[in-house]
Amino acid sequence: MNKDNLIIVAEDDDEIADILISYLQRAGMKTFRARDGEQAINFTRLHKPDLILLDIHLPVYDGWNVLTTLRKESNVPVIMVTALDQDVDKLMGLRLGADDYVIKPFNPSEVIARVEAVLRRTRMNTEVANTRPIRTTYLTIYPDDFYVEITVTDEVVTPTLTTTEFKLLTYLARNPRKVCSREELLDACLPEGDSLDRTVDSHMSKLRKKLENAGLKGSPESIRGLGYRLGENK
Numbered sequence: 001m002n003k004d005n006l007i008i009v010a011e012d013d014d015e016i017a018d019i020l021i022s023y024l025q026r027a028g029m030k031t032f033r034a035r036d037g038e039q040a041i042n043f044t045r046l047h048k049p050d051l052i053l054l055d056i057h058l059p060v061y062d063g064w065n066v067l068t069t070l071r072k073e074s075n076v077p078v079i080m081v082t083a084l085d086q087d088v089d090k091l092m093g094l095r096l097g098a099d100d101y102v103i104k105p106f107n108p109s110e111v112i113a114r115v116e117a118v119l120r121r122t123r124m125n126t127e128v129a130n131t132r133p134i135r136t137t138y139l140t141i142y143p144d145d146f147y148v149e150i151t152v153t154d155e156v157v158t159p160t161l162t163t164t165e166f167k168l169l170t171y172l173a174r175n176p177r178k179v180c181s182r183e184e185l186l187d188a189c190l191p192e193g194d195s196l197d198r199t200v201d202s203h204m205s206k207l208r209k210k211l212e213n214a215g216l217k218g219s220p221e222s223i224r225g226l227g228y229r230l231g232e233n234k
Helices: 014-026 037-047 063-071 087-096 108-129 163-174 182-189 197-213
Strands: 006-010 030-034 051-055 078-082 100-103 139-142 147-151 221-223 227-229
Touching: 006 014, 006 037, 014 030, 014 108, 030 037, 037 051, 037 063, 051 063, 051 108, 063 078, 063 087, 078 108, 100 108, 139 163, 163 182, 163 197, 182 197, 182 227
Parallel strands: 006 030, 006 051, 051 078, 078 100
Antiparallel strands: 139 147, 221 227
């Protein structure tokens, strides 16, 4: 278990929030307190937490609205926290995409156990998913084998990519419609490298040239002022 997991505690009750934060930090996790639904959504978008403890009765946006909004753009694990011990609420949460449920009043140690269980399950699912081939219109990427196939015509071409180029292409292919900022790509693919925007630009330029030589033009696509997305214009 990674003890540096970042957990959002979305709870407007100070006493309950303080208890949860204390136990989470004691378990070695980092925390952020969101006092309303808007804060929870904004922080998730900016900092990509590992899990959210989400109270249903929040100001501004309630827990249902927060969960519905986040599920349109994120798979972040969510444990709903509510004082309502009713099957209809549990079913609604599961239907909207919640990963687990905690009923108030609760035992803080049990909450930590549930958090750790969801994180463990999420990590295992991610590890399995990350080994499967990634297929787009013209690309097939084999993460385990460090191998890329490009099929634009009937011919299959396998360009030779550097480790960084492979990581960048794989990251974009996992998020094919998303425009990824240079900062995001640096953090995900070059965490120990030279943290400059031009570093990403240089790698992307070389990657694009190799893909063009293999018959795939316009990939990765540069979005002026924003970053890059996959793009697959043959």
